[in-house]
Amino acid sequence: MKKIGILIGSLLWLAFTLQAQFVAEPYARKIVDTLSHDYFAGRGYVEDGDLRAAHFIAAEFNRMGLQRFPKAMTYFQTFHFPVNTFPYPVVAIAGKDTLRTGIDFVPAASCPTIQGEYKLVWVDSALLSNEKRFRKFSKLRFDKIFLVMDDKGISTEDTKKAFKNLGMNPYGAKGIIRIKDKITWSVATDTTSYAQLDVVRNSLKREHKTMQLSIKNRFVSQHTTQNVIAYMPGTTVPDSFIVLTAHYDHLGKIGPNVTFNGANDNASGVAMMLSLAKYFSENPQWCKYSISFIAFAGEEAGLIGSKYFTMNPIIPLNKIRLLLNVDLMGGGEDGITVVNGKEQPRIYQTMTTINNELQLLKTIKERSNAPNSDHYYFAEAGVPAVFLYTMGSYKHYHDVNDRAENLELTKFNEVFTLITELIKRY
Template structure:
């Protein structure tokens, strides 16, 4: 061996040692950093972010030597989705009226940053336009006022602005609630919100613009807005669940399932993407850590263990719905589904959805936690259709969905970033989950 070969050999040995010694936390950090990075475009459907994320998970599964049911570990499915790949710009100006049908804008009074100060609702269809803004404020928040407001003729392009900054009582609040659901005859609406929270939509209608109350201090009344941009509705988009497994040593036909959705909200416009570090790169980090753990011969389990990374959870649990309707192994052979969504904090412990449904398992999980003092608290909650466990339990498969509590509150916004996600209870949670899986195999 020459010196170069020796150096390469030493480097190789060193990397192997590093790989086997990598802590649960260090690997989780790497997964979260990668999945929440700009290269994955928020793991949505603009620039095929979902496919980049799926490919990453597939490669990790391969590295661990997981077995596959299908080619590439992929289970494909299709759905309609409303996306925003192009430029989006919105501003509010004062206007001067010339006659009934013409006006010119002067003075810019609001031009915020997309996703920081305002949002375009996920179900919006956009186009290039300039419009007058009709304000619905507390002076209209009565039976008479509403009647008066709805009689207004919104000729041409008009948006309504629902300004609820001066709500005086409960009755008025009810009127605002009603009006927020309505477009009247307008071309779009603007609402003021306390927090910007984005979502996904499979349909589209007139635009709704949400402005953060803290960013909105307009008192003028002669307002005109302009909105530039366009939605792209994609019918039948093909996405994929990613599914691997390790075979059980005693009961290979029975499964324990670990699951986490890997999709997030994707991109909004050309520049904004939603990193989804806590929701749910953190769950994927747990899923991959578990896959890595159980693929080691010394951790071989009696039951087979399946690892499912679901797509399109944010669109409406579509990946898990598809899986439960087209299972790759019989649902009645699943001993338990353990779904993980939002694993990044935990200073206040975890909540277990379906804890009330499967009391025996819940009590055991709590007992394990108390014995080993892993995390602060294990709270119980009832049924909820809020993550991928749902369709399993609806079909009679025992399932828990756990999420962490406390710490950073960023949710479905641009602040759910890897840099600020603590992962402070991550290792403890990992030990709690593996201890629970051991109990399930007793």
């Protein structure tokens, strides 16, 4: 018995070292550094950021000898959607203090153009819990002011409700400023009727009586972008597909100088998808089924690229045996989460088995489906699809610090091994 134990042990060890031979990380590092470079303008909606990134990914596919889908003739699947952008310098001066764009404040993604100097009126727990003060407040000339919304200390149900209502319908105020402990940015496909900014708590003080603003948006009603799609033909069952996806878009820029590089979100996921493409293009013996690689656009604007694909599928959705979407691949010291793993027990259990055998990650957590990345519309359409993200100490998310030099790719090789092994066993 003991001998068999040793034999099994050494076989597992052999299997593990064979796995470990392909070290994905150096290539992935290059991809993360490249896609997070300012040249790609945050892979968004100014300076052709997303288009530049799409061409880069297509060039990688081409270099690996991956195929284009015959009907498409190109790696690109083009589509359009509306998007709000800020190509010009954005200025906010509180009292006499100039706030730093991206650090002290951001305009809300849906902010329209606003120019001028406005009085600041604080909406906080002191105002909302004092009837007399609130009566006085409601008689103000709102078209001349910005409301500063500070939810610190707002605790009763009534004040919470009043705060929320004011935030959604600010009495015709020129705009609102939300006080935040941490500011994050996003992408909007529309604009609001009043201006909105998010400001870091310590950057705006009660002594600041006024705010001088110069924000000019450019609303692009038909932004053209593209998913980037390639495949390796399968050797045994070529009309069945395993699909590996990652979104390549991020948030773009605010003005000429503030770039959201999106190293973890999601240059790291594209690096994983491309590392897998590289591996399988060099090891076609593992492609029993065809394997397709998709870099989606428009994810940050609301999963637009992946939704477009499911409505205009280049691969028949019922031919997809397994879809793995990766996003936020930079961490992993606390393991990974498998979104839609609860609904896809076979995928989740195979991963857990592999992880137990090869001791790759601390934990593999499962979660129910949620519309939080590009697997979602596939899962809704009945495709066996899951979304993997890493968990760990990396906390830069949708901010200007999500940069390549801050990202360690801590468990990149382990997650890579987990995915390749899953595909081999599927």
